[in-house]
Amino acid sequence: MSLFTRKPLAPLEYTKRLWLRSWIAAVTLFLYAPLLVLFVFSFNDSKANVVWRGFTFKYYAKLFKNDGLMSALGNSLTIAFLATVVSLVLGALAAVMLWRFRFPAKAGVEGVMALPIVVPEICMGVAMLVFFAAIEWPTDLPWPLNLSAITIAHITFCFPFVTMVVRARLANFNREEEEAAKDLGANEWQAFRDVLLPHMKPGLIAGALLAFTLSLDDFVITFFTSGPNTTTFPVKVYSMVRFSVTPEVNAVSTLLILLTIILTTVALKLQNIAGDAGAHK
C-alpha cells in the first residue's frame, strides 16, 4: 500500500496533499469544463445541443451572415470602446482628486462614488430606465448617437471600478518623486505628465481592461436602457437563447471568449513592451 508507506510530506508541499488536489480538481472541473463543452459543441453538426453528431464550421459561417447578431456585436464594441475611454478619464481624475486633496464631505463623495459598485444591477437598470424616460432622452437618433443612453449608463457603472484600481495604485506613490520633479523645475502639469502618470499607467491599463470587459458583457443594465434598434451582443444572445440553445450561440460565445483573451493578452504584452523599452533604453 504505497498510500500508507510513502514518506511524510514537508509542511510546504501543498501540491502533494490529497485534499488540496481534489479541491483543485473540483475548481477546475466546474470552472473550465463548461467552457470546454461550450467550445466543443460550437462545432457540433446538430440543431439540438445535446448529442455530438460530427464536426462542422457551418455555425460559424452562419454566424457571420446573421446581420442582427453582427450589428449587435458592432454596437457592443462601440459602446465598450466609448465607455472605456470616458470611464478611464473620469475614473483617473476622480482617483487623483480623492488621493490628492482634502475637502469637505470627502467621505461622502467616496461613498457615493462606490454606489454603482454596490447597488444591485437590477436597481441600477430600473433607475436608468426611469431616468432616461423621465428626461425624455431621444431614442430615435441615427447610429451611433442612438447608443448614447446605454453608453452613459455603462460609464456610470464602469468609472468607479477604474477609480478603485487607479487609487490603489496611487496609494503607494512616493510624493517626494513629484516634489523632486517640481524641485527640478517642472510645473504642476509637467510633474503630473512625467512622474505621476507613468506611475499610474499599470493602474490605467488594468482599469481600462476592467471597464471594457464590464461594458462588453453587461446584460441587466443594458437590457433596461436599450431600445429596439440598439440591441447589444449579450442582449441579442439572450434573445437567441430564448428560442433554443443552438450551436450558433455556442459559436458566438466562443468568439467572445477568444476576443476577451486576445484583448487581455495584447494589453499585457503592451505593458511588458513598455516596461522593457524603459529598461533597455
Add this chain to the structure above:
Amino acid sequence: MSEPIIQIRNVTKRFGNMVAVDNVSLDIVAGEFFVMLGPSGCGKTTLLRMIAGFELPTEGQILIDGQDMAGVPPNKRPVNMVFQSYAVFPHMSVLDNVGYGMKIAGVPKREIRERAEESLALVKLDGLGARMPDQLSGGQRQRVALARSLVMRPKVLLLDEPLSALDAKLRAQMQFELADLQDKVGITFITVTHDQDEALSMASRIGVINKGQIAQLATPSDLYEYPANRFVADFIGSVNIFEGKLSVDEPERAVVDCPEIGKIYLNHGVTGPHEASVWAAVRPEKMMLCKPGEAVGRDAPEGHNVANGIIKGMSYLGDCTLYEVMLDSGRMIRVSRANLSRFDQEDFTWDDKVSLCWHPSSPVVLLA
C-alpha cells in the same frame, strides 16, 4: 565669509495648533556646509522644506540671494533638494533622471547628455547612465539624486537626512565624500540630520534645533566644547551634568558647589548670577579613571577636581571602555577611558573602588 545667500527672518510655521518652527532667524553664508541638527519632530525638515518652497511660512520671510521667496513656487527657486527617499524617478534611466531638470529647462539635447555624464562622473557613477533605478543599490540611488540636483547648478543644495538610509560603513564614507564634493563644486550645502556624528564630521557650521527654535549656532568643535545650554550639551555627545550653585566667580577662577559631586573647580570665569542655580557639565572622556587614592586625595591643593566612586557597569566598545560609576552621593555618572594598550580594559572591573579627576578647564558651566 561673504554676504548671506539665505536669510531666514523671523520665520514661524504652524500646522493647526502645532508650532513646527518658532520665530527662527538665521543667515547662511555662501559656500558654507550648514547642518541643521535636532531630534525628530524638532522642525528642521519643515525649515528645509520652506527654503525649497514645499511649505510656506506662516509668518516671516525667507530670502535667497537677496530675493524674497514669498510667492515663488519650488520650480522657480534657485535651490535644489536631495530627498530623504532620494525620489529617483523609477521609470527613467539614470541618465534621464539626471537630465530631467535640464530637459524641462529646454537645454539642447547634446548639452544635456554632456552635463549629465559630467555630473555622474562627479558622484562616481560614470558608465551607469543606462541603468534603471531598480538596478542600483541604495547608495548609488542616492548618488543619482545628488547628481540630478548638482547638474542644475543650484545656488544652494538642500539635503534631507541624506545618509539615514545607508549602512554604517557607507555612511562614514559618504560623510567624507559629501564634504569633499561640496569643496569641489563650491555650492552652499544645507543638510538636515538627527545624527550628531554626521553633523560634527561634515558641517562647517551647525544649527542645533529644539522645539522649533535654534538652541545654538556654532562650529562643530565649539558646539561640543562650549555648549550653550543643557539641551545642546546633552544632545551632542554624552555628558554628566551636575546641578549646583556658583560660589566663586572671578575672571580667572570659578567654583560650583554641587551636592552630588562636591566642588567643581574651573580655571576661567563664568560671569553668571551669583548663588543662582547653574549646571556644571563634564564630558565622560574628560574624566580620568584612577585607582583609589591615586588621583590626588582630599587634601589636594584647591582647584583640583577629584571624586570617588564605585564602578557599577561597564561596556567595552573596542577603542574605549565606558564605565558607569556610582559616586559617594549615589549619583551615577559616565566615564570613558581610551584603550591605549591592549590590556587596558582589564585594569578596572565591576565593584572596583575608583577615584576620578579632571582638569579645571574641562567643566562647562551652563546657565540654562
